[in-house]
Amino acid sequence: MTTTQTGRTHRVVVIGSGFGGLFGAQALKRRDDVEVTLVARTAHHLFQPLLYQVATGILSEGEIAPSTREVLARQKNARVVLGEVTDIDLEARTVTSELLGTETVLEYDSLLVAAGAGQSWFGHDEFAEFAPGMKSVDDALELRGRIFGAFEVAELATSPEDARRALTFVVVGAGPTGVEMAGQIAELAGRTLKHDFRRIDPTQAHVILLDAADTVLPTFGERLGGAARRRLQEMGVDVRTGSMVTDVDEQGLTYKDRQGHETRVEALTKVWAAGVQASPLGARLAEQSGAETDRAGRVLVEDDLTLPGHPEVFVVGDMMALRDLPGVAQVAIQGARFAAKEIGRRLDGKPSQGRFEYFDKGSMATVSRFSAVASIGRLRFHGFLAWLLWLGVHLVYIIGFKNRVTTLLHWAISFLGRGRSERVATEQQVFARRALARSGDAVPDEVRRVG
Numbered sequence: 300m301t302t303t304q305t306g307r308t309h310r311v312v313v314i315g316s317g318f319g320g321l322f323g324a325q326a327l328k329r330r331d332d333v334e335v336t337l338v339a340r341t342a343h344h345l346f347q348p349l350l351y352q353v354a355t356g357i358l359s360e361g362e363i364a365p366s367t368r369e370v371l372a373r374q375k376n377a378r379v380v381l382g383e384v385t386d387i388d389l390e391a392r393t394v395t396s397e398l399l400g401t402e403t404v405l406e407y408d409s410l411l412v413a414a415g416a417g418q419s420w421f422g423h424d425e426f427a428e429f430a431p432g433m434k435s436v437d438d439a440l441e442l443r444g445r446i447f448g449a450f451e452v453a454e455l456a457t458s459p460e461d462a463r464r465a466l467t468f469v470v471v472g473a474g475p476t477g478v479e480m481a482g483q484i485a486e487l488a489g490r491t492l493k494h495d496f497r498r499i500d501p502t503q504a505h506v507i508l509l510d511a512a513d514t515v516l517p518t519f520g521e522r523l524g525g526a527a528r529r530r531l532q533e534m535g536v537d538v539r540t541g542s543m544v545t546d547v548d549e550q551g552l553t554y555k556d557r558q559g560h561e562t563r564v565e566a567l568t569k570v571w572a573a574g575v576q577a578s579p580l581g582a583r584l585a586e587q588s589g590a591e592t593d594r595a596g597r598v599l600v601e602d603d604l605t606l607p608g609h610p611e612v613f614v615v616g617d618m619m620a621l622r623d624l625p626g627v628a629q630v631a632i633q634g635a636r637f638a639a640k641e642i643g644r645r646l647d648g649k650p651s652q653g654r655f656e657y658f659d660k661g662s663m664a665t666v667s668r669f670s671a672v673a674s675i676g677r678l679r680f681h682g683f684l685a686w687l688l689w690l691g692v693h694l695v696y697i698i699g700f701k702n703r704v705t706t707l708l709h710w711a712i713s714f715l716g717r718g719r720s721e722r723v724a725t726e727q728q729v730f731a732r733r734a735l736a737r738s739g740d741a742v743p744d745e746v747r748r749v750g
C-alpha cells in the first residue's frame with residue numbers, strides 16, 4: 300500500500316527519533332504554519348549515553364527509551380510514523396519508509412535527516428556475532444543476557460579452564476562507552492554478585508579493556524585519561540592499550556601489540572565499543588547530490604548544515620561531517636535546533652543565521668560509582684565532584700519526569716547499595732541464549748532463565 304501525505308502548511312519531514320530528530324521536531328512546536336512528520340524505525344527516543352546501565356542491570360530499557368509518540372503527544376503540529384526509511388528522493392522531495400510490508404511515501408518541503416550512526420567493526424562484520432556492539436536497546440539487552448549468563452555458565456563449568464573463560468570479559472575500545480562498560484562489569488562482579496553464587500567467586504572475574512590507541516579516553520586528554528586508567532586498575536580492570544584486535548570467535552579473541560606480537564585471550568563475553576559507521580542514508584544523499592562522505596560514511600555538509608545544492612535538506616548529528624565536530628549528543632541537539640530555526644526564519648522571510656557554530660558544553664564519562672572524569676571549558680577534573688556533575692546532567696537530559704524519578708531510585712539502589720534491579724534476560728532474547736548455548740557443552744535450563 301502506498302500512502303501520500305497532503306497538507307497546505309510547510310511540510311517538514313524529520314528522519315530519526317534520536318537526539319537530532321526529537322529535538323529538531325520539538326524545536327518546531329510553536330510553528331502553526333509547519334506540519335512535522337517524524338519517521339523513525341523505533342517507536343522510542345533513545346538516550347544512548349546510558350545504554351551501558353541497561354546492559355549491566357542498573358536501569359530498565361523504558362527509563363532511557365521513552366515512547367516518541369508520548370513525548371510528542373501534546374505537540375499538535377507533529378505526527379509520528381513508525382518505519383524504516385528505505386529511500387530519499389531529492390528530486391521528487393519524498394521520503395519512503397517501510398513497516399511490515401506497508402510502504403509510506405512522505406512529501407516534504409524541508410527535510411531534516413538525523414538517522415545517526417551504527418557500530419563499525421572496521422571491515423570485520425563477522426566479529427559482530429561474537430562481540431556485539433552497543434547502539435540500540437536490543438544491543439544492550441543482548442549484552443545483559445550475555446554478561447549475567449556468563450556467570451551462570453561459570454557456575455556450571457566442569458573444568459577450571461571453562462570457568463575462567465566464562466569469567467573473562469573483554470571490552471574493545473577505551474572511549475567513554477568502553478570505560479563505562481568495563482567499570483560496570485567490574486563493579487557487578489566485585490559488588491553486586493559477590494554473594495550470589497556457591498561454586499564460583501564472581502570477584503575473581505577478569506575484566507580486560509583493550510584499545511589499539513595508547514591512551515584511555517583519548518578525547519579527554521592525558522591527565523584525565525590517566526586518572527581513568529588508574530581508577531580502572533584500582534578496580535581490577537586489566538587495561539591493555541596499544542592492542543589491536545585481529546580476530547574474534549565464540550571462545551575468545553586475538554590481538555596484536557605494537558611489536559606485532561599476537562596474544563590470544565579466552566573469553567566468553569566480548570563487548571565491541573569501538574568504531575562508528577554513519578547511516579547508509581548518508582550514501583543515498585551523497586549519490587544524488589554529489590556531496591562527499593568521509594571514511595565513516597558521514598555527509599560533508601555546508602556551513603549551515605544543508606546538503607550541497609539542496610538548501611531544503613539539513614543533515615545533523617552523527618550522520619554529518621563538519622569541521623571535525625565530534626559525534627556527541629550536543630552536536631546533534633544544537634544542529635537540529637539550528638536547522639529548525641533556519642526553517643522558521645525562511646518562512647518568516649528573515650535572513651539566514653549563516654554558519655552553524657557549535658557551543659561545546661564539555662564532556663563527561665563515569666568510571667565507577669562515585670568516580671567520573673569531566674572536561675568543561677578549561678576545567679579538567681575527576682573523582683566524586685565530576686561524578687556528581689555527571690549525575691545531575693544526565694538526570695536533566697533524561698526525558699520525562701517519571702523516568703527521572705525511577706532512574707534516581709535505581710541509581711540509589713545500585714550506587715548506595717549493592718543491588719541491580721534489572722537483571723532479567725527473557726527467553727525471547729534468543730541470540731544471547733544461543734551464543735551461550737553454543738559456548739558450553741550443555742547449558743541447562745537455569746541459564747535460559749537468568750534473572
Ligand SMILES: Cc1cc2nc3c(=O)[nH]c(=O)nc-3n(C[C@H](O)[C@H](O)[C@H](O)COP(=O)(O)OP(=O)(O)OC[C@H]3O[C@@H](n4cnc5c(N)ncnc54)[C@H](O)[C@@H]3O)c2cc1C
Pocket residue numbers: 314315316317318319320338339340341343344345346347348349350351382383384385413414415416433434475476578580615616617618626627628629631663
Ligand atoms: C553507547 C553510547 C554512549 C554514548 N555516550 C555519549 C555521552 O556520554 N555523551 C554524548 O554527548 N554522546 C554520547 N553518545 C553519542 C550520542 O548518543 C550521539 O552522538 C547522538 O545520539 C547522535 O544523535 P543523532 O540524532 O545523530 O543519532 P541517534 O541518536 O543515533 O538517532 C538516530 C535515529 O535514527 C533512526 N534511524 C536510523 N536509520 C533509520 C532509517 N533507515 N529509517 C528510520 N529511522 C532510522 C534511529 O532509529 C534513531 O531514532 C553515545 C553513543 C553511544 C552509542
